Amino acid sequence: MLRIEMLNVYYGESHILRDVNLHIPTGQVVCLMGRNGVGKTTLLKSIAGLLRPKRGKIHFAEENITRRPPSQRAARGMGYVPQGREIFPNLTVQENLQLGLEALRGKGHTVPQDVFELFPALQSMLSRQGGNLSGGEQQQLAIARALVARPKLLLLDEPTEGIQPSIILQIENAIRSLKEQRTVSILLVEQYLAFAWRLADSYYVMERGSIVSEGSTEKIDEEIVKKHLTV
Numbered sequence: 001m002l003r004i005e006m007l008n009v010y011y012g013e014s015h016i017l018r019d020v021n022l023h024i025p026t027g028q029v030v031c032l033m034g035r036n037g038v039g040k041t042t043l044l045k046s047i048a049g050l051l052r053p054k055r056g057k058i059h060f061a062e063e064n065i066t067r068r069p070p071s072q073r074a075a076r077g078m079g080y081v082p083q084g085r086e087i088f089p090n091l092t093v094q095e096n097l098q099l100g101l102e103a104l105r106g107k108g109h110t111v112p113q114d115v116f117e118l119f120p121a122l123q124s125m126l127s128r129q130g131g132n133l134s135g136g137e138q139q140q141l142a143i144a145r146a147l148v149a150r151p152k153l154l155l156l157d158e159p160t161e162g163i164q165p166s167i168i169l170q171i172e173n174a175i176r177s178l179k180e181q182r183t184v185s186i187l188l189v190e191q192y193l194a195f196a197w198r199l200a201d202s203y204y205v206m207e208r209g210s211i212v213s214e215g216s217t218e219k220i221d222e223e224i225v226k227k228h229l230t231v
């Protein structure tokens with residue numbers, strides 16, 4: 001579904017991503033881990049098209065999209081849930097969800113009912129302002145907003161960050177249901193390791209902008225966790 005080859009991304013003069021290779025097979029959940037500031041969000045933004053790589057390629061659904069703008073990536077089935085959620089605080093829950101349909105560029109007009117099966121709490125909040133929701137509710141809204149456009153690939157940037165355990169569990173269950181439906185591939189950036197292990201098929205670990213370890217989550221080794229992930 002996604003194949004990244006030798007990606008190099010800079011902020012001005014600072015070289016952030018270095019020769020990154022990453023592969024997401026169709027229908028799988030892949031987690032990307034690493035300590036603060038190693039470049040995880042930079043990679044997600046580059047995949048979504050918000051940053052332009054200096055070198056390297058991004059293939060999405062069999063197409064080279066390296067030079068395509070974010071709107072075209074969204075239209076081709078890429079859903080992005082940014083770190084910190086970025087919902088619109090002054091719009092209602094309904095309006096926030098409706099904005100997710102923009103990715104379809106006029107091809108979808110109604111919010112599909114099944115997003116409320118994944119996040120039932122949202123149904124009773126449709127007329128509330130986004131900014132008045134709790135952090136966990138906003139995270140659910142942000143994921144639901146990406147899902148209304150029926151993405152083939154969902155990019156999730158630290159969905160458990162700053163969220164209480166009961167809601168983390170609801171988010172985990174929603175991601176598990178998506179995984180079972182096998183219609184969406186997921187790239188999950190996560191520092192809550194147990195959460196990532198429970199959901200992901202495979203993992204990548206990043207350090208200072210490079211991938212330093214990768215493999216199946218069934219075979220993750222304690223040494224890797226100690227060396228690259230614990231503080």
Ligand SMILES: Nc1ncnc2c1ncn2[C@@H]1O[C@H](COP(=O)(O)OP(=O)(O)OP(=O)(O)O)[C@@H](O)[C@H]1O
Nearest residue numbers: 011014016034035036037038039040041042043083
């Ligand atoms: N807009 C920017 N301009 C310049 N440097 C930036 C910018 N955004 C991020 N950086 C730098 O790029 C590096 C990678 O940042 P990034 O946000 O990708 O890390 P991260 O792994 O997502 O961290 P966290 O776990 O804290 O979210 C950091 O050194 C950061 O300071």
Ligand SMILES: [Mg+2]
Nearest residue numbers: 040041042083
């Ligand atoms: Mg980040």
